[in-house]
Amino acid sequence: MPRATRLTTGGARTRKSIREAAVKLFYEQGYEATSLRGVAAEVDLQVGSLYNHINGKEDLLADIMISVMDELLDSVHDAVEAAEPTALARYEAAVGCHIRYHAEHAQQVFIGNSELRSLNEDNRTKVLTKRAEYENLFLRLVKKVAAETGADVIDPKIQAYSVLAQGAHVSSWYRPSGPKSLDKLVGTYIKLAVRELGLPAS
Amino acid sequence: MPRATRLTTGGARTRKSIREAAVKLFYEQGYEATSLRGVAAEVDLQVGSLYNHINGKEDLLADIMISVMDELLDSVHDAVEAAEPTALARYEAAVGCHIRYHAEHAQQVFIGNSELRSLNEDNRTKVLTKRAEYENLFLRLVKKVAAETGADVIDPKIQAYSVLAQGAHVSSWYRPSGPKSLDKLVGTYIKLAVRELGLPAS
DNA sequence: CCTACCGATCGGTAGG
DNA sequence: CCTACCGATCGGTAGG
Numbered sequence A, B: 001m002p003r004a005t006r007l008t009t010g011g012a013r014t015r016k017s018i019r020e021a022a023v024k025l026f027y028e029q030g031y032e033a034t035s036l037r038g039v040a041a042e043v044d045l046q047v048g049s050l051y052n053h054i055n056g057k058e059d060l061l062a063d064i065m066i067s068v069m070d071e072l073l074d075s076v077h078d079a080v081e082a083a084e085p086t087a088l089a090r091y092e093a094a095v096g097c098h099i100r101y102h103a104e105h106a107q108q109v110f111i112g113n114s115e116l117r118s119l120n121e122d123n124r125t126k127v128l129t130k131r132a133e134y135e136n137l138f139l140r141l142v143k144k145v146a147a148e149t150g151a152d153v154i155d156p157k158i159q160a161y162s163v164l165a166q167g168a169h170v171s172s173w174y175r176p177s178g179p180k181s182l183d184k185l186v187g188t189y190i191k192l193a194v195r196e197l198g199l200p201a202s
Numbered sequence C, D: 001c002c003t004a005c006c007g008a009t010c011g012g013t014a015g016g
Helices: A004-029 A036-042 A057-082 A087-104 A106-114 A121-149 A156-173 A182-196 B004-029 B036-042 B057-082 B087-104 B106-114 B121-149 B156-173 B182-196
Strands: none
Touching: A004 A036, A004 A057, A004 A106, A057 A087, A057 A106, A057 A121, A087 A106, A087 A121, A087 A156, A087 A182, A106 A156, A121 A156, A156 A182, A156 B156, A156 B182, A182 B156, A182 B182, B004 B036, B004 B057, B004 B106, B057 B087, B057 B106, B057 B121, B087 B106, B087 B121, B087 B156, B087 B182, B106 B156, B121 B156, B156 B182
8 A cells, every 4th residue: 555645635635726726816806706617617627516625615715814824923933933032033033934924925915915805704803813913923022122122113013014014015016036036025124124113234 | 046056066976976985885895896786875876877977887996096096196296396305305295195195095095905906907007007107206206315315225116115015004904083193193104214214213 | 867677697506 | 526507696788
């Protein structure tokens, strides 16, 4: 039995393909303008067959939006923990991870930032809760930098919002084929974020 | 004839009401999820009657998106010309006007930033051209500040993008009922923008 | 400005 | 996983 792992692949693989097709179409056309027939065609299925893998159109969207927030939270937490144990280094790591994720997952993040309205109350609450958690993560980091360095932070909340705004914007224009290297881009945004705190470049 | 001005009001007033209803519903539900029946109901008309005032659903959207860009361009141009004739003062005026407009017209701007996909090629090109013009306006201002003050601007394009990103973000959360006064908010964003240029607060 | 209608398309389901 | 279908709703139009 050299291929025992294959036992579970068929269904899971199809499910993943459907999700990827949904990300692509939701990004290109928007959730409302995307038909399940379009999603099905993308993975060579008929509409009815989709229902062997998903519970409905909105489930597909909720899945994408919730998992993108989970990934973001995990990534930034990991980046912060891996950084040097100073408040500024941790903040820089968080900003860098935030920008990098938004560039590398531009489609998913863009969907996450534009289709909140299409979720029912239950799913919307779930996503909003995770977003609030993400915001608070940055807010705490900003406040720690201020406490540890004495930086003259004008408004910690706007400061955190500023970083979130840059990420959202990056996800709307970044393409891997662009002229700038991603490392350089991330570095630029980190410098801007540090400057905004009123600190000299490190 | 004490009400001669009324001669032209009837039709124009209805047209304006329809547009305002469309802004409200496009903002709340998104363009695709909004039906012309919903728009009609909002102004106490039947669907068919809308066509005495508009050419179709997309015309309504294109109108909103194009006029928001025209207003933005005019406002910022005016603000720049009214400012003290130093590059930094002009830049500060532009950033302040940008943020203020995005707060005061949050719904229209939010539509402008999220429904590009729903326009046909012709209208999309019109809007994108105006957006490019708007971006260039900020890019030139940043470069002038750098030239005049010797500021160490890391990347003028990203710098301009940063300001645009803040505006888009503000339009997604700002409510007039919020705790912060608009003047104070605008002031905060101006300070952040100046700091990003590597200049001390003025 | 309304009534009544058109063809098209949608999400979802039954039944196999 | 497919065929065939459902009711609902859509943008838009004719005709008055």
